[in-house]
Amino acid sequence: MTSTSDGAAGLSGRVVALMALSCALAxxxxxxxxxxxxxxASSFGVPSTQASLIAxxxxxxxxxxxLLIVPLADRQQPRKLASLAVAANAFALLACAAAPSFALLCIASFAVGVTAITAQIIIPTVSGLAPPALRGRTAGILLGGLSAGLLLARTASGFVGAATGWRTVFLAAALVDLGLWAIVARKLPAVSTPTSLGYGALLRSLGRLVREERVLRISAATAFMMFAAFSALWATLAALLAQPPYGFGPAAIGAFGLVALLGIAASPRIGALADRLDARALLLARALALALGFAFIAAGGRGLGWLIAGMVLLDFGNRTGLVANQTRVYALRPEARSRLNTVFMGAYFLGGSAGAALGAYGAHRAGWxxxxxxGALLALAAAAINMLSLRAARAAVVDGTS
Structure with missing residues (x-):
């Protein structure tokens, strides 16, 4: 096994690019x-709003x-753990493709989510190997890969699904996992595992990290609200666009993923800003961008221009907040980077799950x-958390100097 220092020496631009691609595919x-x-929803005869349960x-x-898998990357070789996760994910995707009922598709979709965590093994591993002055930029490149994955998924699946059916999309995704497995198994840098804690102790240590690291608590709370707001849109967008006045099909709906192109191009620059600027200022800008974006989304039923402008703002806000939060979280405890990522990203995607459900409810009650x-209420909650953390930090400075 190579040491961390050896891995850092081998962290070339080509490796970072391959890992960004891996994040996208994962x-x-x-x-x-x-x-x-x-x-x-149509194939199983369920209401379109009920299909959001899959999301x-x-x-x-x-x-x-x-929560259950990523902490093991602090104990086991990340390359091996990520390879096993990719293989399990491919089987879950095949189960989705073959699901004979909506209930079984929901179960298989849950399994897809559980095993799709490879990017969250890659990001802390590779970011941790980068020099501190370049860590934000490296994280930005990897998160750009994540965004490209969103773009790939939403755009390609819309076109393929419209042409060949939704089951073909899941079958093709399982085949893509084979290519991802080959990249991860050969190119993810090998690093020394920083802890020998048992599995139970690893999970218990998550609670200790939350208690002891105030920055982690604040970052996790704002991440929850941030992705809840973002997911509220994307979990309900297809259902709303399929209804009057638009009546779009899967291909046209998938094309809306192209909005993320601007954010993907900006990701390394956002990461560089996170290296230089105060993370709390970036987070406040993100929360305000999200709230403003939903003001445009409210008019989405009256014109595509309003909707697209809102989506651009939401993408910028979500991306800026994610990079700023992850950069400061990864700097807390290098020996526990995967567990820190577990807490942070666990909160992030729990927020995504809550936001998908809340967005579906809001759309069902009052449309756009x-x-x-x-979404605006969730974004404002994130802004409030950020402002309270600013006040607490200033009060701590005053107390410390008085």
Whole structure:
């Protein structure tokens, strides 16, 4: 096994690029279903709003996979753990493709979420090998890969699903996992495992980290609200766009994923800003961008221009907050980086699951306006948490100097 220092020496730009690609392929599996929800609902004869349960369960499964699997990367070789996760994910995708009922598809989708955590093994491993001055930029590149995965999933699955059916999308995703497995098994840098704690002790240590690290608590809370707001849109977008006045099909709905292109291009720059600027200022900017984005989303039923402008703001806000939070969380305890990531990203995707459910409820009650009200409230809650943390930090400085 190589040491961390050896891994750092081998962290070339090519390796970072391959790992960004791996992040894209890994995370895409939890988003392929989003443009397909109306098709899935129709094939099983369930209401389109009920099909959003698939999105909720997939995000919930992802959060549970983060809690139960990712901490092992502090104890076992990340390369081996990630390879096993990819293999299990491929089997879960095949189960989705073959699901004979909506209930079994929900169960298989949950399994997809649980096993789709490879990117959350890669990101702390590779970011930890980067020099401190470049850690934010490296994280930004890897998160750009995550965003590319969202784009791949939402756009490609819409077109493929419209042409060949939703089951073909899941079958193709399982085949993509074979390529991902080959990359991860050969190219993910080997690093020394920093702890010999048993599995139970690893899980118990998560609670200790939450108690002892105030920055982790604040980051996790804002991440929960941030991704809840973002997921409220994407879990309900397909159902709303399939209805009047738009009546779009899966291919047109999938094309809305192209909005993420601007954010993908900006990810390394956002990461560089996180290296230089105060993370709390970036988080406040993110929360305000999310709230403003939902003001535009409220008018989404009256014109695509409003909707697209809102989606751009939501993508910027979500991306900025994620990079800023992850950069400061990874700096807390190098020996516990995977467990810190578990707490942070677990909160993030629990928020995604909650946001998907709340967004579906808001959209069912009041359409675009209901969705926008739900998302705006979640974004403002994130801003409030951030402002309270600023006040507490300033009070601590005053107390420390008095």
């Amino acid at each position: 995370v895409s599996t939890i988003y392929y279903h989003q443009p397909l929800l109306p098709l899935i 909720t369960l997939t995000q919930l499964g992802y959060a549970i996979g983060l 306006a209901g969705l926008a009200a739900t």
